[in-house]
Amino acid sequence: MKIVISHSIKTFLEHYTYLMGKAVKQLICRTPIVLGKIGNRASPLLAEVVSPRPIPVGTYATVETSYEDPYSGDAKKLCLVGVISSTSFRRSVPVSGIALITSGELHEEFEGELGKYSQSYLRFFAAITHDMKVTIPRIPPPPDASVYLAPTEVLSTLFSSRNPSSIPVGHLLGRPDVRVFVDVNALAKHLFITGTTGSGKSNTIAILVDRIAAMGGLAIVYDVHGEYSGLLAQEADVREVELAINPLKIPPHVLAKMVVPEGTATVQRRLVSRALRQCRDTFAKVIEHYGLTEEGVKKLQDVFRRSTRLHQEFVEPVEEADLDETAVKLFVECLVNAINSVKSGVSDKSIESAITKVEEFFEHARISFVQPSVTELARPGTILVLNASSLDDEQRDYMLKVIADEFLWSGKSSSVRGSPMPLLFVVEEAHLFLSANRPSVSRPSIERLAREGRKFGICLALVSQRPRNIDLNTISQVQNFVVMKLVQESDQRAVMNASDLLTEDLVTSLATLATGEALLIGEWIGRFPALVKIDKHPGKRSGTTPDIVAIWREFLSRKARERTDLEMHKEVLHELKEILGDEP
Incomplete structure (x- = not known):
């Protein structure tokens, strides 16, 4: 999914943001950019929008409405905020395909502005009162009400709330003027990141662990395939450990x-x-x-x-x-x-x-008596990458069990001593260890860590490209989500079953997301889901999809240079022999 904003709209948004910074904080629901009007159907959570042209999925919009308070009889204004969750283009008057083929000129008048229109659906997720209080939508907008491009101030109120426990992760999709912040404290209720291969999961993890470590936090990544090898943090220390089996550290x-x-x-x-x-x-x-x-x-x-x-x-x-x-x-x-x-x-x-x-x-197996335990390596303000790529699948499974048990024991012990050590523990390829179809030795340990870890400040982040294969009992412990591009319906259904905030139209739109785009859900983003363009981490070098054709072309170019160099050497040798009087 890619939303393109014209230069004129960008100019307006910049000017509008400047004016809002000067203005007294009050309810501002309108902008000069009208996207369309409310159609024939509307409810407090979903409304039909008709417009001359299709509105891109993921566009944030507002509708100004009013209602009469049934208790006081007072008239009150509301600003309904929503996101376009689906869109379509259709004719005003249906025309059969054969008619178009045989008599296209007959229907030419229907091909103008009045002959076709767009039907979109606007899913409301917030209502803002005149005094800028945010509530759940309970009143539907009336038919024919204007639908506006959402003002920067309204979206910033919902998604750009900053506090000492928040970090930026990107900007709203199609709205670079609205930065998105998440609450790190809410990660005590754990996190699930999912998306197809190449959707941007590891980049999202790199952004999170880097910015959490920059706050003085401890972030630990169980790296199954060595994707985080060579990670260069922008603001934190990185320590990479190639995992080995230490017979003195494992029961x-x-x-x-x-x-x-x-x-x-x-x-x-x-x-x-x-x-x-x-x-x-x-x-x-x-x-x-x-x-x-x-x-x-x-x-x-x-x-x-x-x-x-x-x-x-x-x-x-x-x-x-x-x-x-x-x-x-x-x-x-x-x-x-x-x-x-x-x-x-x-x-x-x-x-x-x-x-x-x-x-x-x-x-x-990779055995070493000098391999320290992970708790000995854990330090605040550090990203600890546990590279398990040299272990086989069974060894990774057992090693993860040992590490998860060690973290839980360490968390309990440090809390009893009055010196807790909160941490974020990221498990890549979680479907290998939490499969719904086969048992694993690490699964009970991870499930126990998810149940008990939050009491000791242990935040669990599970990463998988196959949500349909993960046991729902474990995911039920998770209340924060990053959902990136998902194409298969079974994966979309699995995610929808895991989160009550995901609706069918939002889930369907996941297939249109581009690399680095994600739907953020849960307490860490607030009460309202957000479509976000995740920041690009400049120090994430491994795990990205290679440009295969570019590599092949570079190989051919290198071979051509080598041939040229060889021919030059032969010519020089020939000339040298002539100078010395030798026959070539």
Whole structure:
């Protein structure tokens, strides 16, 4: 959807805004720009608008009306504010298609200004009284009432309210004169961002986390595909962490499920869990005392020197860069020895299977004993990007569970100590973890975080391009929405079911939104939905759709330059040989 404002209208809006800044604050509902008139049907929430030309979907309009107070008998004025939610163009007198083909001249008189008109629908969302109080529309406008382009002052009253807890996110669609602010405190009731691929979801997240961190807030992004790698914040510090599995930071029973994910392999999982507890205790004591240093690794080597499976490479001196890798190898040997030490009650096949699972997991997974916990990295005024792109789907699922549980525990603990640490936790690709069709290990943790986190200042932001696949029980905990372009009807229905403020005509208009355009709903934007053009974040470099043809053309251009350079080198070599008297 793209609304184009002519130069004359822009000039008027700038002049009008200047005059309003000078004027006494009062109800101003009219502007010189008349869009059309109220048609035959009107209710307090929806009215037909007729006009000579179609009014673009997303245009904000006002209608001035009055009514008689049934209690006092006083006449009162209202300014009804709404947005065009649908529009169409039609003939005044229906003409059959065959008639047009066979006798077009006969209907020429109907092709003028009187022969066709536009029918649009204006959805009202606010009524402003003469003393500038905002209420819910309860009175319909009369037929033939003029419909005006909404004044800047009226829209600014609704969407540009500034307070210490608000941040700007963009401007009203088609109205760059009206900045839109959202209340960050309202994010305690969580946020859901959805839209098709390329609609601008990650740019919206970049704007939010950057401006929240600039307020001194803590914003954490669980980055599934590395879309926020290299993010350059305008006003905040950014710290990017490539997630790895630290066996000392993850509970043994959770890590055992990652190593042995099969639900039926209970014996192998029990063996691995027991071995993890045993080796974790030993490694934790040594690393806590010596750190992951050369001395610490030598101590671990001494502890396991008597192991029959310990290879000679582990008792030789190691370079400082190899300390983490060596510690991981020692940990695997410790696990294998612990599993082999089970003498009774378990078959040799189960032991061999458990050992194979351990060796395969630690060979392919990204393991590190220097990986800190996320709560150790969390600092106010910081954007913390947790890059999970190097993990597989199962590992991302388990890692998200660990992180969500850690945040909830940390939030509770800091609140008890009287030093709460509010944060915004963004989960990208939420449909992978909150699927309505299949279970996940992180889902209970995320749902619990959504239920209990708000009491401790933990704000959850879920991001997904497939709202139809997300479990509605989780989305029911969310009360703020950013809805970007959605084409499939099943996705549109899912969003409409999640929010009571979304009407069918507004949902249908979602398919017309362009990149970066969104419908904002919920307490964070106020009582009224807003169609917004989200600001472009200049530091968001990854995750954008590449210009494929431009890349190909640059490749061809580079090849052509290389060929030209090669030919020049050959000519120079030929001339040099001639100068030296050699035959070419």
